[in-house]
Amino acid sequence: MRLTLTLAWRNLMRNRRRSILTLVAVLFPVMLLDIMWGMSGAVQRNLFDNTTLLQTGHLQVHVAGYQELKSTLPIIQDVRPVLDAVENHPDIEWFTVRLELPALAAHENRSRGVLVQGVEANKAQDLNLIDEWIDEGRMFAVGDTKTAVAGTALLDHLGVSTGESLILLTSHPQTGTGVLVPEVIGKISPPSRELSRFIVQVPLADAQALVKNKNAATNVVILLKGVTGPWDKAIIDGVATRLQNLLGDEYIVETWEDISPETVGLFDLLTPLYMIFALIFFFLGGLVVLNTLYLSVLERTRELGVVLALGSSRNRVLGWIEVESVVLAGVGALVGSALGIGLVWWGSFGFNLPGNFEEITKAIGFNPTLHLRMTGVEAFTSAAMMFVIALLAAAYPGWKASRLEPIEAMRFTGN
Template sequence: MRYALRNLRRARRRALYTFLAAFYPALILVIMFGIVAGELRGMFESATKLETGHLQIRGGEELAGGALPLFELPDELIFRLREDAAIRYWTVRLDLPALAAAGSRSYGVLVQGVEPERIAEISPIPSLISQGSYITGPGEAVVGEELARLLDIEVGDSLVLLSAHPEAGMGAGVAKVVGIFQAPQAEMGRTVVQVHLDTARKWVRRPNAATAVVVFVNGVSGPWDAWRINQAVEELQRTLPQGLVVKDFEELAPELTLYMRIARPVLAAFSGIFFVLGGLVVLNAFYLSVLERTRELGVIRALGASRRWIMRAILGEALLLSGCGAALGGLLGAGIVFLVEQLGGLRMPGAYSEFLRAFGMEPILHLRVTPWEVLGSVLAMVGVGVLAAWYPAWKAARLEPVEAMRHVT
């Protein structure tokens, strides 16, 4: 080790290059871990909060045309959800395909029967009301600005809704438009109509009907906590009345699962590029170092140093430089992630920020990196550095003393 330290002091510039070759890949990789985790958390929250929940209890698989099967909400299920400490929040929903009409105009919509007092967790619509107010009781409806223009209706007008469900047949009713919301997407504004749950149940002539119970699990902050959701799914599936099924967010939002499966390999590919570049710098630095010290190494061999000692000395230099560089890079990267998170996260730019805000989500990317990811990045870069130095070390150990002492740089 003394020999390694002496050589590092003699060739400070080359030592600095080698140090930085380990420092930057570890630094960048840790920050990339933080950003990817933040993106995954954002997508997870978007899908679960606005569409699926962490899991849903349903009456079975989708019917023809995409309608969800109706089921009667058992009292024992409600009691189970209320008493389960693993369940943070739940609400009942009844979705019906329908035709909305006003005067001579009509348009196909999806009617969502919701519990107004419990809707905030799974829908941004209450916060998007631009005219009037959100529904408070049966017989009321809120529509998007796009649908209001198509049907030429305003707050206070009557809206005829004709529902058609494969299991309940036709149902019809008149709802008073109490609010108009500004949807972040035109399709949502044209097709979504929310009414009180009791109103939707009246149309299907089942006072206790539902198409889904949307459930959120305690202790879940991102897709890395999916094991908690899986536990809840298993527990619920064991105790549910016959005929009901539990679907987790991965089944309900397959596009999120696909992105999660793609994100890690892509991150691994970028990591590999950084490691290869860092390894090439280390290889070049130590190869040139061996060339410059060929005569010196020949003298050392002539004085009795073994080939193994030569290899240990050069690999020791690589271990010292790669270890210090990677450790400092990993710690600095973790510090940057922690500091950014302490300052409130990364605010998303312009239009994307407005898009997230419109959906009721915070337009901020919250970074996250685990100690294992930091440690893995550091150890991987140290391994690459030592491996890259192995060939120069082996070449140095194979030098013949007499030929090495004749070498001229």
């Protein structure tokens, strides 16, 4: 075996330049696939953060029957039992109460249908997201009343500047009508342009005043401990089940996947896309390995003829070519993995895409900072796939070598 490995290694070293180029052709797909896994993890995390931190949380608690009446944003008349359940829950990192009401926003002779979000000022600040959204003015603070921040697009449409008032007229089937005239103290640009056109945030107490119920809420938004991305599905589902059992039938606990299936659909769309790219890389890598080994067999025709004449079995010759492929693919996959894992590790600390990408990602509602992420299984898959493809690529030259007729092969002159 030692002599076989020596033979394989020295044969590869015969034409170093070609072997090194082949090595690069092997390591690149592995490295690129690792980076792609990392990017996939980063994009999934951004999509997840975008969805969970800005909209859904990891879990939401609604009143029972919410799904049937979703469009009317049914109200939890007394949110206190829910708060009791989540307040000291060991798995819950953060929660906030929201009261969302469909409304008409008007200023002078202009109006538009909007979503009024009653939010807890202190809890909103915890997420450190609103500050990034502020275009002008400030977010309301704890204790502020009759103040609002609204989407810049909406305020521009209505012709409202900061410091001016806005009329909010709500009408809800469970609570009737209500009017609030807050002072606009901030303009915000949420990552989604669409949201900017209809969002108005007011202090929770003001929203509760609109429905004449200081314990009202439409949902309790929950973030869990130890959840970093969609890959922590088991944690999320587990807590959802336990919380549902705790709260009973009066409430319904939904996961972010239940609330935002379109985001999950995006993940499903991304995976085959990555797979197609990966297959192209691996196919090209495999072709280069095949080419190298085929040329190598061609150059060694006489030598292989001698080996067969001396009594080597055909399987053994096939095995030698496969061993050469294993050495090439093994070294290439290891180096590619090392580079790929290194780059993903470096990227896991977060980086911004260069040039216009930052603006583009912001425009489509993405956090421009990417944190690459790859699992051990993914890293292993990249290396193992290239390894297997290199072995398959060696099969044809190996078969050709093993089928040589000794006498003819020893007479081979390359012409």
